[in-house]
């Protein structure tokens with residue numbers, strides 16, 4: 140039985156997979172059993188930001204795997220200490236909690252925000268406002284935080300104390316913010332929601348509103364962080380900082396890890412025994428992440444992301460000028476989205492996001508579709524302009 144059949148028979152059928160098995164990855168290329176190459180414009184959903192099997196990351200994993208893989212958080216290890224110190228040095232934060240995934244990093248952020256006010260004796264201040272169309276994960280708390288109804292079906296009752304307001308609507312947030320709210324939680328650029336950036340003025344007002352009401356501001360940078368948007372963290376583009384931030388995905392370029400970062404003040408919400416994780420911050424994952432942070436935070440590296448992002452964006456805008464079916468091109472850095480009109484018909488055939496994803500794949504390019512009408516591009520940040528040109532030519536031929 141081959142891997143596709145085995146997976147379909149023995150693994151829960153919760154994912155809609157493309158009928159393809161990959162056996163190797165190198166840079167921005169994924170290779171199947173026959174040796175056919177695919178250029179990856181998704182990077183394992185914004186995870187392999189340094190490309191597949193980056194030599195420096197492979198070396199860091201190899202070295203650490205031969206030395207020490209796991210000891211639990213009952214002891215100290217150098218890679219965890221060094222990663223925490225580096226993340227603090229490169230961000231607004233003063234403390235880091237390590238987890239294994241994005242959902243767990245957000246779970247930690249939610250727990251911290253609630254406990255911060257509980258410890259202050261403010262027991263009624265436990266509600267969290269998030270955004271419509273947001274995505275924060277699949278655990279019960281993060282599902283409750285998520286502003287999309289579809290993925291909640293069948294899981295009710297969800298956790299109490301979450302409400303959602305329209306994104307980029309400051310009046311709606313103002314109205315919802317009362318003395319029972321402990322935190323506002325949001326992605327600076329909604330990823331799963333369709334690559335929708337927050338407006339600059341809006342985000343500044345969100346920060347100001349949180350300051351006025353002493354509400355904690357949580358940024359979910361799980362998808363937007365780690366250089367994806369041209370700065371180490373996307374909020375740097377907006378010139379404001381949160382009180383709490385969650386990271387995961389690209390933090391260790393594919394080795395599972397999550398992190399929740401907080402200011403000294405917000406960090407008061409967790410004390411001895413208040414939160415924990417068996418695997419959180421293992422030497423293996425943190426050694427890989429340390430190398431990732433070193434490479435990505437380099438000024439020249441980030442500059443190259445900006446340059447290639449602007450180049451790619453311009454190419455997509457040129458496509459939009461050429462094809463009426465393209466409604467919008469948006470995003471920051473190398474997290475780009477192209478919205479298409481999936482209602483118009485061409486030769487009697489619907490051209491929805493699935494059509495473009497499938498046909499790009501046939502031509503050797505991996506892209507992603509959201510909500511049937513948005514094409515998401517999140518290539519490894521080491522993607523080359525020539526590869527962008529080739530994808531754009533394929534997209535052009537499909538309209």
Ligand SMILES: Cc1ncc(COP(=O)(O)O)c(C=O)c1O
Pocket residue numbers: 240241242243245274275276277326330331359360361362387388
């Ligand atoms: C913004 C955001 N938050 C949270 C998550 C959940 O992360 P994970 O799948 O690692 O639990 C994701 C995953 O796509 C995400 O994009």
